[in-house]
Amino acid sequence: MKVTIDGIEIDVPKGTTILQAARMIGPQVAPPAMCYYSKLKTSGGYCRTCIVKVTKGSAQNPNPMPKPVASCRTEVMDGMVVENYTSPEVIEARKGVVEFLLINHPLDCPVCDQAGECKLQDLGYEHGSAKTRYEFKRREYDMIDIGDKIKLHMNRCILCYRCVKTVDQFTDKRVHGVIHRGDAAEISTYIEKAVNNDFSGNVIDVCPVGALTDKTFRFKQRVWFTKPMDAHRNCDKCSGRVRLWLKGEDVARVTARKDEWDEVMDTPDGKSGFICNSCRYDHKRKTDWVIEGPSPVNRHSVISQNHYQHLNELKVQALKQQKALGFMDINKKP
Amino acid sequence: MGRKLLLHNDHVPGIHTLDVYRANGGYASVEKALKTMTPDQVTDEVKKSGLRGRGGAGFPTGMKWSFLAKPEGVPRYLVCNADESEPGTFKDRYLMEHIPHALIEGMITASYALGARKSYIYIRGEYFYVSRILEQAIDEAYAAGLLGENIMGSGFSHDCYVQVGAGAYICGEETALLESLEGKRGNPRIKPPFPAVAGLYGCPTVVNNVETIAAVVPIVNMGGEEYAKIGVGKSTGTKLISASGHINKPGVYEIELGITVEEFIYSEQYCGGIRNSKKLKAVVAGGSSVPILPTDLILKTAKGEPRLMTYESLSDGGFQTGTMLGSGGFIVMDEDTSIVKNLFTFSRFYHHESCGQCSPCREGTGWMEKILKKFLDGTAVESDVDLLWDIQSKIEGKTICPLGEAAAWPVAAAIRHFRHEFEEIAKKKKFNDVSHYERLRKANA
Numbered sequence: 220m221k222v223t224i225d226g227i228e229i230d231v232p233k234g235t236t237i238l239q240a241a242r243m244i245g246p247q248v249a250p251p252a253m254c255y256y257s258k259l260k261t262s263g264g265y266c267r268t269c270i271v272k273v274t275k276g277s278a279q280n281p282n283p284m285p286k287p288v289a290s291c292r293t294e295v296m297d298g299m300v301v302e303n304y305t306s307p308e309v310i311e312a313r314k315g316v317v318e319f320l321l322i323n324h325p326l327d328c329p330v331c332d333q334a335g336e337c338k339l340q341d342l343g344y345e346h347g348s349a350k351t352r353y354e355f356k357r358r359e360y361d362m363i364d365i366g367d368k369i370k371l372h373m374n375r376c377i378l379c380y381r382c383v384k385t386v387d388q389f390t391d392k393r394v395h396g397v398i399h400r401g402d403a404a405e406i407s408t409y410i411e412k413a414v415n416n417d418f419s420g421n422v423i424d425v426c427p428v429g430a431l432t433d434k435t436f437r438f439k440q441r442v443w444f445t446k447p448m449d450a451h452r453n454c455d456k457c458s459g460r461v462r463l464w465l466k467g468e469d470v471a472r473v474t475a476r477k478d479e480w481d482e483v484m485d486t487p488d489g490k491s492g493f494i495c496n497s498c499r500y501d502h503k504r505k506t507d508w509v510i511e512g513p514s515p516v517n518r519h520s521v522i523s524q525n526h527y528q529h530l531n532e533l534k535v536q537a538l539k540q541q542k543a544l545g546f547m548d549i550n551k552k553p
Numbered sequence: 554m555g556r557k558l559l560l561h562n563d564h565v566p567g568i569h570t571l572d573v574y575r576a577n578g579g580y581a582s583v584e585k586a587l588k589t590m591t592p593d594q595v596t597d598e599v600k601k602s603g604l605r606g607r608g609g610a611g612f613p614t615g616m617k618w619s620f621l622a623k624p625e626g627v628p629r630y631l632v633c634n635a636d637e638s639e640p641g642t643f644k645d646r647y648l649m650e651h652i653p654h655a656l657i658e659g660m661i662t663a664s665y666a667l668g669a670r671k672s673y674i675y676i677r678g679e680y681f682y683v684s685r686i687l688e689q690a691i692d693e694a695y696a697a698g699l700l701g702e703n704i705m706g707s708g709f710s711h712d713c714y715v716q717v718g719a720g721a722y723i724c725g726e727e728t729a730l731l732e733s734l735e736g737k738r739g740n741p742r743i744k745p746p747f748p749a750v751a752g753l754y755g756c757p758t759v760v761n762n763v764e765t766i767a768a769v770v771p772i773v774n775m776g777g778e779e780y781a782k783i784g785v786g787k788s789t790g791t792k793l794i795s796a797s798g799h800i801n802k803p804g805v806y807e808i809e810l811g812i813t814v815e816e817f818i819y820s821e822q823y824c825g826g827i828r829n830s831k832k833l834k835a836v837v838a839g840g841s842s843v844p845i846l847p848t849d850l851i852l853k854t855a856k857g858e859p860r861l862m863t864y865e866s867l868s869d870g871g872f873q874t875g876t877m878l879g880s881g882g883f884i885v886m887d888e889d890t891s892i893v894k895n896l897f898t899f900s901r902f903y904h905h906e907s908c909g910q911c912s913p914c915r916e917g918t919g920w921m922e923k924i925l926k927k928f929l930d931g932t933a934v935e936s937d938v939d940l941l942w943d944i945q946s947k948i949e950g951k952t953i954c955p956l957g958e959a960a961a962w963p964v965a966a967a968i969r970h971f972r973h974e975f976e977e978i979a980k981k982k983k984f985n986d987v988s989h990y991e992r993l994r995k996a997n998a
Contacts, residue, residue, distance in 0.1 A: 264743040265911050267951050286950040292743050315947030319916035352940060355923045378909060397738070397909070400721070402919045404909030 254379035255291035263291035333429030595666035601777030608762030639840035641882030644793035678720030722906035741954035788863035801825035839879020842959030844966030903960035
């Protein structure tokens with residue numbers, strides 16, 4: 220099936236969604252996604268950040284779709300033409316969605332553990348506006364402990380349903396879901412019952428914001444001061460392939476390995492990459508692991524700020540910029 | 554006097570019982586359909602009749618039925634949407650309360666046409682007493698052999714169930730209704746797939762409004778072509794209108810589609826004019842979510858033609874100068890009504906009823922309500938009107954289900970036609986309520 224996204228044509232198999240097709244082309248046309256998670260069935264469609272305009276339905280029916288569609292839940296048709304970043308309408312609508320997601324968000328990034336790897340930060344930076352027009356009191360909830368290892372900070376939640384679907388699909392018994400409705404809706408373990416099973420820790424990894432955080436890591440480190448390393452161990456519950464976040468010789472935290480779309484990677488032999496709680500919480504010594512090497516980190520990510528080998532290069536760049544802007548050369552002696 | 558097809562015998566004492574209902578010609582359509590017609594013939598009659606969905610969207614019913622997927626070995630379902638929760642609409646309640654057998658009869662005939670072995674009537678929790686009436690009617694129908702195995706010896710078997718919801722506006726959206734019927738949280742599904750392909754329990758399902766299903770009865774009885782003679786153009790047949798607001802005679806009226814709006818508001822047969830000899834200010838013609846129209850636009854279209862009670866005439870001029878027939882919740886407002894206060898009431902409702910699944914609706918409806926509250930408090934500034942306009946435009950069309958639009962349209966229309974009222978409050982920094990209720994409240998205080 221041929222589909223054209225922002226003027227780039229690609230051939231994809233039947234059943235591919237617009238978002239998946241866009242990701243195949245590359246990040247320059249891929250719409251942002253806050254709730255869609257390719258590893259979770261029936262995820263997506265809720266946050267509306269990935270909306271795109273379909274200007275031609277298919278080769279058979281060339282009419283445009285009347286409303287913008289959620290690209291993560293719309294399958295491509297042969298001959299479909301999609302506009303994402305080339306459509307001012309889509310960019311404006313997305314700006315609206317970002318604003319809606321942020322009006323009740325506490326914006327407490329300076330004290331949030333997710334800062335630096337938060338999808339909402341990225342989204343706000345790339346697609347939002349600099350000022351808020353919301354002048355009312357923001358929603359507030361009490362913090363809840365979900366089990367002894369996970370903290371739920373509902374104020375920051377954007378209700379993407381990823382954690383609900385994770386627990387639904389990777390553990391045997393769901394004791395956690397969404398209660399109440401409308402803007403009073405909240406993630407809850409029914410009557411604060413602890414999520415207690417071997418894979419519950421993965422809800423931290425799938426959470427795009429700082430709503431679900433690892434209590435063993437909370438307030439210990441900013442993520443950009445730690446160094447991610449790929450490592451593995453023999454585990455009888457999961458693949459044992461993880462990412463260690465090192466601070467010096469200490470393992471600050473253990474997470475699953477994530478790909479360029481910030482989703483948990485499958486293992487090379489096609490098994491699920493979600494890790495068990497034993498790997499996540501109980502093996503926090505470097506000697507527990509076989510370290511493979513530094514993890515690939517996006518050059519633009521704040522986490523790569525800690526890659527000191529580039530420091531000289533960065534200094535030279537900064538100087539060039541300052542010169543171009545007419546600043547005083549700090550290295551020059553008077 | 555217009556023709557009545559649904560409420561023609563609602564005055565007969567005891568019409569809610571099977572005996573009286575049958576004595577007045579009830580269940581003739583079941584007999585006619587099961588004994589003399591094939592299911593496809595029934596569907597054809599409905600197609601010929603031009604019947605359009607009476608729940609709000611006005612989609613042709615016959616076409617909807619023909620879209621139903623019919624794979625082998627998979628059950629098909631008919632679901633009746635009796636979750637009548639659009640503010641200003643109460644026609645289905647009247648019908649079910651007074652003539653419950655009209656709905657049951659329609660359910661059997663329609664199920665025969667669709668080949669559905671089982672059908673469900675999903676009724677809102679607030680209508681609990683109506684569900685009792687329906688259940689009693691169903692029991693009577695079972696006892697008389699009109700439901701159950703081998704109805705009237707035709708070989709067609711059918712079971713009908715009543716399911717009471719917990720009372721949520723969102724469960725009137727067809728996929729949320731199906732979720733709720735399955736026992737889950739009433740969140741709308743993401744479409745496609747549509748219910749005609751994968752609906753209740755993943756099987757092909759038709760979801761129809763109470764009035765639509767009840768209208769199948771006269772269509773089968775009189776024939777689709779005869780039914781199509783009533784009305785104007787593509788708006789055929791009769792329609793129940795729930796008239797409320799500042800009129801002399803509020804209530805449920807059955808009209809022939811095609812009478813003028815002016816006749817409906819002012820004639821003695823229907824609303825009987827505006828209460829207390831006041832002047833008409835605005836009308837919400839089809840339930841709270843359709844755009845409000847001021848007097849000059851509701852009585853006459855922008856082209857100067859008289860506005861008729863039809864799907865086409867009411868939507869003439871698009872949303873710039875028109876509105877929609879919607880569910881037929883006809884809310885009339887007199888000259889003392891504050892559009893801003895009315896809009897606040899609507900917005901509060903949509904904020905309360907948003908399911909919270911998708912972000913524009915979850916966050917936007919609450920935001921709009923808070924801004925409108927500022928107007929009532931007299932703390933709003935003029936730029937708030939533009940902000941309100943911008944928020945509604947960012948909700949409309951960006952949501953999973955039509956609740957987003959339902960919340961955005963009234964705001965857009967109120968600003969489009971009554972912008973001066975908002976600006977006046979913002980300028981004076983004071984909201985002065987002179988409505989009838991407010992005066993009564995002050996007099997009693």
